[in-house]
Amino acid sequence: xxxxxxxxxxxxxxxxxxxxxxxxxxxxxxxxxxxxxxxxxxxxxxxxxxxxxxxxxxxxxxxxxxxxxxxxxxxxxxxxxxxxxxxxxxxxxxxxxxxxxxxxxxxxxxxxxxxxxxxxxxxxxxxxxxxxxxxxxxxxxxxxxxxxxxxxxxxxxxxxxxxxxxxxxxxxxxxxxxxxxxxxxxxxxxxxxxxxxxxxxxxxxxxxxxxxxxxxxxxxxxxxxxxxxxxxxxxxxxxxxxxxxxxxxxxxxxxxxxxxxxxxxxxxxxxxxxxxxxxxxxxxxxxxxxxxxxxxxxxxxxxxxxxxxxxxxxxxxxxxxxxxxxxxxxxxxxxxxxxxxxxxxxxxxxxxxxxxxxxxxxxxxxxxxxxxxxxxxxxxxxxxxxxxxxxxxxxxxxxxxxxxxxxxxxxxxxxxxxxxxxxxxxxxxxxxxxxxxxxxxxxxxxxxxxxxxxxxxxxxxxxxxxxxxxxxxxxxxxxxxxxxxxxxxxxxxxxxxxxxxxxxxxxxxxxxxxxxxxxxxxxxxxxxxxxxxxxxxxxxxxxxxxxxxxxxxxxxxxxxxxxxxxxxxxxxxxxxxxxxxxxxxxxxxxxxxxxxxxxxxxxxxxxxxxxxxxxxxxxxxxxxxxxxxxxxxxxxxxxxxxxxxxxxxxxxxxxxxxxxxxxxxxxxxxxxxxxxxxxxxxxxxxxxxxxxxxxxxxxxxxxxxxxxxxxxxxxxxxxxxxxxxxxxxxxxxxxxxxxxxxxxxxxxxxxxxxxxxxxxxxxxxxxxxxxxxxxxxxxxxxxxxxxxxxxxxxxxxxxxxxxxxxxxxxxxxxxxxxxxxxxxxxxxxxxxxxxxxxxx
RNA sequence: GCCGGAGUGGCGGAACUGGUAGACGCAAGGGACUUAAAAUCCCUCGAUGCCCAGCAUCGUACGAGUUCGAUUCUCGUCUUCGGCACCA
Numbered sequence: 001x002x003x004x005x006x007x008x009x010x011x012x013x014x015x016x017x018x019x020x021x022x023x024x025x026x027x028x029x030x031x032x033x034x035x036x037x038x039x040x041x042x043x044x045x046x047x048x049x050x051x052x053x054x055x056x057x058x059x060x061x062x063x064x065x066x067x068x069x070x071x072x073x074x075x076x077x078x079x080x081x082x083x084x085x086x087x088x089x090x091x092x093x094x095x096x097x098x099x100x101x102x103x104x105x106x107x108x109x110x111x112x113x114x115x116x117x118x119x120x121x122x123x124x125x126x127x128x129x130x131x132x133x134x135x136x137x138x139x140x141x142x143x144x145x146x147x148x149x150x151x152x153x154x155x156x157x158x159x160x161x162x163x164x165x166x167x168x169x170x171x172x173x174x175x176x177x178x179x180x181x182x183x184x185x186x187x188x189x190x191x192x193x194x195x196x197x198x199x200x201x202x203x204x205x206x207x208x209x210x211x212x213x214x215x216x217x218x219x220x221x222x223x224x225x226x227x228x229x230x231x232x233x234x235x236x237x238x239x240x241x242x243x244x245x246x247x248x249x250x251x252x253x254x255x256x257x258x259x260x261x262x263x264x265x266x267x268x269x270x271x272x273x274x275x276x277x278x279x280x281x282x283x284x285x286x287x288x289x290x291x292x293x294x295x296x297x298x299x300x301x302x303x304x305x306x307x308x309x310x311x312x313x314x315x316x317x318x319x320x321x322x323x324x325x326x327x328x329x330x331x332x333x334x335x336x337x338x339x340x341x342x343x344x345x346x347x348x349x350x351x352x353x354x355x356x357x358x359x360x361x362x363x364x365x366x367x368x369x370x371x372x373x374x375x376x377x378x379x380x381x382x383x384x385x386x387x388x389x390x391x392x393x394x395x396x397x398x399x400x401x402x403x404x405x406x407x408x409x410x411x412x413x414x415x416x417x418x419x420x421x422x423x424x425x426x427x428x429x430x431x432x433x434x435x436x437x438x439x440x441x442x443x444x445x446x447x448x449x450x451x452x453x454x455x456x457x458x459x460x461x462x463x464x465x466x467x468x469x470x471x472x473x474x475x476x477x478x479x480x481x482x483x484x485x486x487x488x489x490x491x492x493x494x495x496x497x498x499x500x501x502x503x504x505x506x507x508x509x510x511x512x513x514x515x516x517x518x519x520x521x522x523x524x525x526x527x528x529x530x531x532x533x534x535x536x537x538x539x540x541x542x543x544x545x546x547x548x549x550x551x552x553x554x555x556x557x558x559x560x561x562x563x564x565x566x567x568x569x570x571x572x573x574x575x576x577x578x579x580x581x582x583x584x585x586x587x588x589x590x591x592x593x594x595x596x597x598x599x600x601x602x603x604x605x606x607x608x609x610x611x612x613x614x615x616x617x618x619x620x621x622x623x624x625x626x627x628x629x630x631x632x633x634x635x636x637x638x639x640x641x642x643x644x645x646x647x648x649x650x651x652x653x654x655x656x657x658x659x660x661x662x663x664x665x666x667x668x669x670x671x672x673x674x675x676x677x678x679x680x681x682x683x684x685x686x687x688x689x690x691x692x693x694x695x696x697x698x699x700x701x702x703x704x705x706x707x708x709x710x711x712x713x714x715x716x717x718x719x720x721x722x723x724x725x726x727x728x729x730x731x732x733x734x735x736x737x738x739x740x741x742x743x744x745x746x747x748x749x750x751x752x753x754x755x756x757x758x759x760x761x762x763x764x765x766x767x768x769x770x771x772x773x774x775x776x777x778x779x780x781x782x783x784x785x786x787x788x789x790x791x792x793x794x795x796x797x798x799x800x801x802x803x804x805x806x807x808x809x810x811x812x813x814x815x816x817x818x819x820x821x822x823x824x825x826x827x828x829x830x831x832x833x834x835x836x837x838x839x840x
Numbered sequence: 841g842c843c844g845g846a847g848u849g850g851c852g853g854a855a856c857u858g859g860u861a862g863a864c865g866c867a868a869g870g871g872a873c874u875u876a877a878a879a880u881c882c883c884u885c886g887a888u889g890c891c892c893a894g895c896a897u898c899g900u901a902c903g904a905g906u907u908c909g910a911u912u913c914u915c916g917u918c919u920u921c922g923g924c925a926c927c928a
Contacts, residue, residue, distance in 0.1 A: 215844045215923080222843060222924055229928080247928060260928090287926060315926045325928045333841090334926055406927055526923075627865075628852060634921095636852060640866055648865085654880090694856085704854065707864035714864090717881095783860050788909040790860060828908050834859050838908045 005653035007617020011747040015113055023761065024118040026074050028512045035071035036513040037063040038493055038552075040521030040529070041078045044104040044126075045085060048111045050561040050599055050625075050637065051522065053609045057622045058558055058631050058700070059520045060117045064743035065696055067118075068767040074513050075118055076496035078125035079105050082133075082485045087418045091452035097418045098446065101128055111610060115618045116746050123496045127488035128418070132495065134441030135504050136487055137423040139536075141434050142543055144424075148194045151432065154411065158186035164415045164455050165190075185284075190413040191422060191481065195535045199224055199405040202534055211554030213632065216526045223527045225406025230390045231322060232399035234259055234299035236267075237307055243267060243299055246321030246404060249331065250393070251385035254374040255349035256326040257339065259299045259310045260292065262318040271295035272312055283314045290315050290338050301326075302398040303389070304375065313338065321404055329364065336364040349374050350382060410532065412484045415455040417448060419482030427469035427476035436470050442478070456480045489529055490536035493519075493551060505545045519552040520631075526557065556700065559634035560598045561625070563605040567592045573604045596636050607637055619745035620646045626702040626744055649748055651713055652741070656734060656752045666728040666735075671774075678726040681719055685733040686775035688712040689768045692740045706744065712737055731756070736768045784809045785836040786818050802829040809835040 002009075018024060028034075039059035042052055056077075063075040079101075086097035093100075105126060112119070125132050143149035156165045161181040165188065195202075203224045206217050229248035236243060243259060261268055263280040272293055283289050292313035299310050315334060316325055329339035329346040339346055346361060352369035368382035377385045393399035413422070421442040423435035435442055445464040448457045458464060458480040469476035493516055498509045521529075530552070537551040566574040568584035568591050578584065579591040599606045612621050624645035629635040674682065688708050695705040716734065721727040735756065742749035742762050753762035777798060782805060784792040792814045796805065806827045809815055815837070822839040829835050 213844095218844050219923055225924090225927065227927070245928085249928075285926080290926075313926095315928095317927065320927045327928085332928065334928075337926095404927075406924090523922080630853085633846095633853095638852070638866070641852070644865055650879095698856085703852095704864080707854075710864055781860075785859085785909070788859095788907095793860070826908060828859090830859055830909095834909090836859080836908055 003657060005650050005748070007619060007649075007747070008614075010751045011114070011116060011618055014747045014750050015116060018118075018761075019113070023763065024075065025120045025122055026072060028509070029072040032070060032072040034074065034513055035063075035066045035518075036074045036516045037066065037518050038074075038076070038496070038516045038520070040519075040525065041080050041125075041489070041492065042108065043083060043085070044079045044081050044101055044108050046104040046107060048108055048115075048609055050607055050609060052112075053115060053621060054561050054625045054635060055520060055522065055558055056112065056115065056117050057625055058556065058702070059518075060115075060622075060746075061626065061696075061702060061743045062518055062520070062700065063118055064746060064763065065767070067763060068739070068742065068765065070766065074123075074496065075120060076123040076125075077112065077117070077119040077121070078123075078492060078496065079108075079127065080485065080489050080492075081105065081126045081128040082419045082482075082488055084416065084418070086128075087416060087450065090418075090450040094450070096446065096448075097450075098128070101126075101418075114613055115609070115622070118746070122499055125492060125495050125500060127420075127485070127492065130441045130443055131500065132492075133420040133444075133488070135491075135495070136420040136483060137435070137440050137442055138437065139491065139540075140423055140483070140487075141437060141440075143193060143539065144434050146539075146542070148197065148539060149191060149412075150194065151189055151191050153187050153189050154192075155185040156188050156190065156411070157183045158188075159183055165413070188413075190411050191424075192409040192411050193535075195410045195532075196405060196407055198535055198538055199226070199407045200403075201538060202407075202531065205534065205538075205549060208550050209555075212552075213555065213557055216523070216530070216555060216557060219526045220531055223407065223531065227404050227406075229321075229402060229404060230386075230393060230399055231402050232302055232326070232393050234302060234326070236310070237298040237300060239297070241267070243310065243324050244322045244399075245324045245326045246402070247326055249328065249382075249386070250389040251368075251371060251377075251380075251382045252328040252331045252349055253301070253303050253326065253389055254371075254377070255328040255330050255347050256301055256306075256308060257329060257345045257347055258308050258327045259324065260313040260316045260327050260335075260338070261295075261310065261324040262316040263312050263314060264318040265312070265316075265323045267310075267324075268295070268312040271297055271310075277312065280312060280314050285317075286314065290334065290341060292338060292342060294342075302393065302396070309344070311338075311342070319408065320406070330361060331364055331366055333364040333366065336361070348372070410484075410486075410535075412487055413481040414484055415480075416482050417444070417450070417457045419485060420444075420487065421458070422479040422481050422483055424479040425467055425469060425476045426479065427472060427474055429474060430469055430471040430476075432479075433469055433471045433476070439470070444482075456482070458482075486528060486532050490532040491540065493533070494540070494545075505540075507546060510546050514546065515548050515550055516552045518554045518556065520556045520558060522560075523557040530555070556631060558631050559629065561635050561637060562596045562598050563607065563637040564593065565595050565597050565603050565605045567595070573602065575604045598634075599637070612642070616642060616646050617747070619748050620649060623649065623706065623745050627706045628703070630703050631700055648710060648713070649745065651717065652737070653748065653752065655713070655716060656738075656755060659730060659734060660755045660757070666732045669728045669732070670725050673723060673725050674729060675722045675726050677719055678721065678723075678729045681715055681733055682729045683775060683777070684712060684715045685729075685736050686770040686772075689736055689740065689770035690772075690775055693767070693770070702744070705740075709737060709740060738762060739765055739768050780832050782808065782832075783834040784812065784815055785834065786815065787838060788836060791815060791818055796832075798832065800832060802831060805829050805832075805835050809837065 037059055039055050063073050067073045081101050086101045089095055089100045090097045127133060140149060158165060159181060203221060203226055206221055209217050227248050229246055230250040231244055231246050233242040233244050263277055263284055268277055272295055276293055280293055283291060292311035295310045295312060297310045298307040300307055327335035329335040330348045331350060349372060350369040351372055352367060371377050371380050371385050377388055390401040421444055423442045425433045425435060427433055445461045448461055450457060465477050467476055467478055494510060495504045497513045498504050498506060533551050541547060566576055566579045568574055569589055570587045571584055582591050584591050597603050597605060624642045625635060627645060628641055691708040692705045695701040719730060721730050738749045738753050739762060750762050779795050780798055782794040782796040784794060792812050794808060794812060796808060806829055819837060819839050824837060824839050826838040
């Protein structure tokens with residue numbers, strides 16, 4: 001064993017040994033309980049960043065810990081490898097996206113291995129490989145069969161300069177993220193997944209997500225956005241047509257003084273000339289503006305037959321509800337503003353409690369209250385009236401009670417090359433025809449030119465494009481859109497259950513592992529990826545592929561990795577070395593230092609994991625990132641903190657080095673013969689095992705678990721054994737410490753384990769057990785309070801009776817001086833901990 | 841606006857179901873070893889006051905409340921972060 005700890009040698013050695021021995025491979029084992037530990041797979045950008053390191057370090061600790069606890073642990077890794085960056089690289093650097101992607105995968109895989117993560121690489125998947133995406137296509141066909149995939153015209157974000165559709169996330173301040181030109185709404189035929197069919201189920205299922213952070217569940221509920229309300233028909237004066245409106249406030253129906261319809265509503269088009277309407281459409285969705293155009297028509301309120309004007313308004317959304325609303329300015333702030341602008345009447349029909357409303361409203365009154373001026377409904381509370389008016393309208397055939405969701409169907413078409421081809425063929429005669437299952441996969445052609453112009457390059461791939469119709473054999477053309485990459489990641493967790501050369505939907509494989517016991521990833525996926533995966537899981541269930549409802553039993557959303565930033569008023573973000581004692585090296589201005597921000601290239605506060613590994617080794621990086629903050633909170637990177645972690649590992653190395661010759665059988669320790677120091681160390685060791693174990697079990701509190709290990713080393717460090725049994729205690733203590741350290745810093749733990757004389761891997765050891773009796777202190781500190789204030793600390797025997805504790809406290813000299821001449825009203829005793837004497 | 845968090849030393853963070861606030865680490869200061877430095881080891885380290893070996897008072901964003909006792913529970917206020925946002 002070397003005197004100096006050299007992480008590079010140690011880590012490489014064990015990575016090779018583990019990999020050679022297939023130490024991280026897992027097969028179904030009915031003897032052991034299974035545990036599926038999964039971290040969100042990365043996009044292969046080419047280099048891992050600290051966010052990955054943190055995410056995967058957390059996952060690796062859990063996987064290794066569970067393994068030592070006797071679980072059969074599935075811990076796979078793969079690549080979310082379709083997507084825009086590969087295509088952009090192709091356009092910019094003339095590299096084929098496939099080449100670029102697979103090279104990135106290779107280099108990132110190497111980096112992950114250098115971190116010592118325990119993945120079963122036999123199960124690796126890359127979503128861009130035909131053997132993976134053929135199942136995207138297969139699922140797409142199943143969706144089609146079940147009417148869960150459909151095509152419709154819809155408005156999409158369109159960048160005219162790049163000639164492509166943009167996802168909402170790619171539109172920043174209404175401009176294209178790439179070329180900065182203004183994004184317009186364009187109507188296109190797109191494929192959609194009918195996620196709305198599962199809206200209620202996905203909402204109800206939220207109650208099953210007991211192992212998820214509350215805020216993620218709240219965000220999902222919010223996104224689904226269920227609201228209960230009423231649809232009501234307003235007749236149009238002088239017309240047979242009606243306007244159907246949606247409201248969640250039927251209790252305010254008598255206060256409606258006008259009706260608003262969306263600019264894209266068919267009736268707007270009918271009543272208003274297109275040239276006038278287009279101006280309104282142009283400001284659709286502009287939160288700053290509330291504008292409308294009078295249609296010249298009047299609607300009839302179904303409850304009081306009142307005639308009220310109909311406006312087309314920019315703030316009414318066509319996609320939500322019925323695209324038409326009744327406007328009640330007295331009780332809705334938006335309607336109030338609109339009414340003020342266009343001089344429309346405001347009428348109060350709700351009062352709060354018994355007080356009258358002010359004569360002139362300054363803003364809408366949106367709370368519930370009691371109804372007035374509302375015919376037979378007057379006097380009711382808002383909630384009573386909502387029910388009664390709903391029933392009344394239903395009874396008269398003028399409306400119905402309904403539920404609306406904010407959730408929209410999921411548009412999955414992308415006019416992009418680097419994605420899964422949608423398996424559909426268009427034929428003049430047979431229209432859209434699904435590609436027969438036997439013809440899957442539809443392979444993405446490789447021979448493509450990337451110009452960066454003109455939408456999907458697949459349009460120019462004539463061999464790909466022109467095919468025979470599978471139905472009639474006539475000439476036909478393929479769908480050239482590819483799928484949103486979120487489709488790929490909506491079921492990859494099922495794919496890992498089988499080794500990759502097998503069919504992904506063998507029940508035996510899926511049921512052996514799913515649902516995922518612990519999923520770990522960033523909060524940024526709180527809605528989209530996690531919601532889509534829940535949706536897919538339910539569809540797959542309905543396809544009979546398995547019978548569980550939820551894919552992820554427990555979810556841990558780790559915090560971001562942050563670092564302090566340097567900012568110059570002139571030169572924006574600076575690298576630390578660009579700041580010379582607080583002034584900018586470029587212009588000499590004062591640098592604002594210390595704002596802690598998420599690591600990002602643009603803020604110039606990134607740390608490259610590779611450099612850190614070279615300098616400190618993977619174990620130190622792992623240790624620091626697990627110690628500096630609990631997993632779910634943001635982590636502030638600190639170079640000095642890393643040094644501290646390195647120091648800790650060095651101390652362990654030195655201590656084991658010093659004592660590695662002390663190896664002895666430790667089965668029977670004669671407790672009676674131990675020196676007081678050894679007895680203390682034995683106790684501390686058992687206490688540490690208890691603390692580390694419970695800290696990991698309880699919400700993965702790795703930071704406090706590591707702190708406990710540091711306390712233990714602080715106690716081991718000055719210890720010198722006297723007798724042979726003392727020596728046994730030391731060895732027991734060191735072994736326990738190494739085993740507990742193993743999930744966090746696997747390489748050094750394994751190395752030192754061998755140095756202490758073991759010939760088998762530390763990871764085949766069972767997690768150490770503690771003994772409550774041996775962990776017990778033989779004396780306790782009894783705290784004495786007087787009127788709640790700390791006045792004395794007494795040392796007392798364990799198991800002291802309450803009466804004796806009180807007696808002991810009252811007899812203490814210091815305590816006496818506080819209570820003489822005062823009346824004791826009460827003595828409170830907390831068993832074995834505290835006595836509080838209440839005096840007046 | 842709605843929903844969800846968070847506020848504790850110079851800093852990151854501890855404190856189980858109300859019971860010694862500040863574990864552990866970082867930084868800082870002092871000391872030992874050394875020709876010197878690095879490394880290592882030891883000590884101090886919330887604030888204030890004092891007839892300082894010790895003791896007292898204050899202290900977990902702020903203000904109330906419940907309690908023998910509150911970082912922890914209740915109500916109100918402020919600050920801050922994240923998500924959604926003209927969803928009728």
